[in-house]
Amino acid sequence: YGDELYDVMRALKRLCDPAGILNPGVIISDDPRAHLADIKPTEQIEEEADRCVECGYCEPVCPSRDLTLTPRQRIVVRRAITRAESAGDDALVDDLERDYGYEAVETCAADGMCVTACPVLINTGTLVKRLRRENQNPVMAAGWNAAAAVWGTTTRAGSAAMKVADVLPPALVKTATTVGRAALGADNVPAYSADLPSGGPARxxxxxxxxxxxxxxxxxxxxxxxxxxxxxxxxxxxxxxxxxxxxxxxxxxxxxxxxxxxxxxxxxxxxxxxxxxxxxxxxxxxxxxxxxxxxxxxxxxxxxxxxxxxxxxxxxxxxxxxxxxxxxxxxxxxxxxxxxxxxxxxxxxxxxxxxxxxxxxxxxxxxxxxxxxxxxxxxxxxxxxxxxxxxxxxxxxxxxxxxxxxxxxxxxxxxxxxxxxxxxxxxxxxxxxxxxxxxxxxxxxxxxxxxxxxxxxxxxxxxxxxx
Known part of the structure; x- marks a missing residue:
């Protein structure tokens, strides 16, 4: 704006806020070193999301935005965990990681919709997949890896199970899956509901x-x-x-x-x-x-x-x-x-x-x-x-x-x-x-x-x- 107009702005600021209590030093500042102060630290995290600028453009398209965390929030908390680790704050690390499993990892659809809105093309789902990979349940991993070896049999068995479930009383099947979820974890055992279809045809x-x-x-x-x-x-x-x-x-x-x-x-x-x-x-x-x-x-x-x-x-x-x-x-x-x-x-x-x-x-x-x-x-x-x-x-x-x-x-x-x-x-x-x-x-x-x-x-x- 030039010195003259900037001086007018400073004068208006003093008239409206003589005590300097409204947003001090943010828009109007007399500090010649303002550009060196209050710099937000950004801890380095996994490469899939490290370039995030936390703009929040991803949030409106995230399916978990009204339930748990958005992609931006998943990344912010990831940085907070890293910062706490660097500071030796083990209690904070434990608190954040305890909640992070469900809030950030289990309830991420990993659908990649965030990348369609992100100005730096971050797919937070790839970060979540990495975290799942690094923290996988070895028993479940072994089971899924074994299923891959006999996938034809697995798909036929899955179809047969859905056909059987379709003719059984829904309450019976739901009770069975509820017990399984309680024993093995909600992130490992699917919940049955009566709106699920019957099994499909073999290929x-x-x-x-x-x-x-x-x-x-x-x-x-x-x-x-x-x-x-x-x-x-x-x-x-x-x-x-x-x-x-x-x-x-x-x-x-x-x-x-x-x-x-x-x-x-x-x-x-x-x-x-x-x-x-x-x-x-x-x-x-x-x-x-x-x-x-x-x-x-x-x-x-x-x-x-x-x-x-x-x-x-x-x-x-x-x-x-x-x-x-x-x-x-x-x-x-x-x-x-x-x-x-x-x-x-x-x-x-x-x-x-x-x-x-x-x-x-x-x-x-x-x-x-x-x-x-x-x-x-x-x-x-x-x-x-x-x-x-x-x-x-x-x-x-x-x-x-x-x-x-x-x-x-x-x-x-x-x-x-x-x-x-x-x-x-x-x-x-x-x-x-x-x-x-x-x-x-x-x-x-x-x-x-x-x-x-x-x-x-x-x-x-x-x-x-x-x-």
């Missing part, structure tokens, strides 16, 4: 050429194991069966690895910090992709967007330079243009984008498919990550309840004829939050295209791809 019937089958494959299809563990909603056909049927109608061929039942994107191990299981899956997926596509020319497609993101990271870490995209994107670009136009099957379709669909740029394709089945597809203004995060919403249901509260209230005002997303666990989380049945958008497109021929796929307990 073994999808091996080999799928879709049109009479042409060269244009994609390597990796059906997600989560759709085997959790079956489709109500009378739904499931996204795998829907995708294959639509590909066949469009004259498109895809190929599925023979080892598909034993494959996974590795997200369950990555998110929990269990490195052994992730390495097992990395080697197995890399081998299956190379065996199925020796030339390395096919794009890789999966049908649960968080799994698609997981496969993208997994294959990159394996040194495989494959193009990985979600089934929603593949369907919007390759399948939909080859289908006969169909009349909309509903007016208002409420969409739930996910954290992974946002980060992978799938949301526009989600809307494209929605416009093919509805005249008025809408995304609630208050949408956000549902925080179901694989099994996190079963381990800590309070996290998903808090994360979805605002969006659920918005959904209640929209009077939708249908509700859709692009990830099975997110659909479960939003169904629980709103009381509305969320389905995969590809299932809804299948319903529109095959509205006059539901086939045998309409039976949710029938394996639509064979035994």
């Amino acid at each position: 073994r019937g999808l091996r080999g050429l799928q879709g049109a089958r009479d042409a060269a494959p244009v994609a390597l299809y990796l059906p997600a194991c989560v759709n085997s563990m959790f079956g489709p909603a109500a009378d739904g056909v499931g996204v795998g069966a829907a995708f294959v049927a639509l590909a066949e109608r469009a004259g498109i061929t895809v190929i599925v690895p023979d080892a598909i039942e034993s494959l996974c994107c590795s997200t369950p191990w990555t998110s929990k910090g269990y490195t052994g299981g992730r390495e097992t899956m990395l080697r197995r997926v890399a081998r299956a992709v190379k065996d199925t596509d020796p030339a390395g020319t096919l794009r890789v497609v999966s049908d649960a967007v968080s799994c698609t993101e997981g496969y993208a990271h997994l294959l990159a870490d394996a040194g495989i330079a494959a193009t990985v995209e979600d089934a929603v994107t593949f369907t919007a670009r390759e399948i939909l243009p080859r289908l006969e136009p169909v009349p909309p099957t509903m007016d208002t379709l409420v969409l739930h984008p996910t954290c992974s669909s946002t980060q992978m740029g799938v949301d526009a394709d989600l809307m494209t498919l929605a416009r093919a089945v509805a005249t008025n597809p809408v995304i609630p203004d208050d949408w956000g990550c549902c925080a179901f995060a694989g099994d996190r919403g079963m381990l800590h249901p309070e996290l998903t309840a808090s994360a979805t509260a605002a969006e659920a209230a918005a959904v209640a005002t929209l009077d939708g004829d249908g509700h859709a997303s692009c990830n099975r666990t997110c659909e479960i989380g939003m169904t629980r939050a709103t009381g509305k049945e969320y389905r995969h958008i590809i299932e809804l497109l299948y319903g529109a295209v095959f509205s006059d021929a539901r086939l045998e796929l309409s039976d949710p307990h029938h394996d639509p791809v064979g035994d």
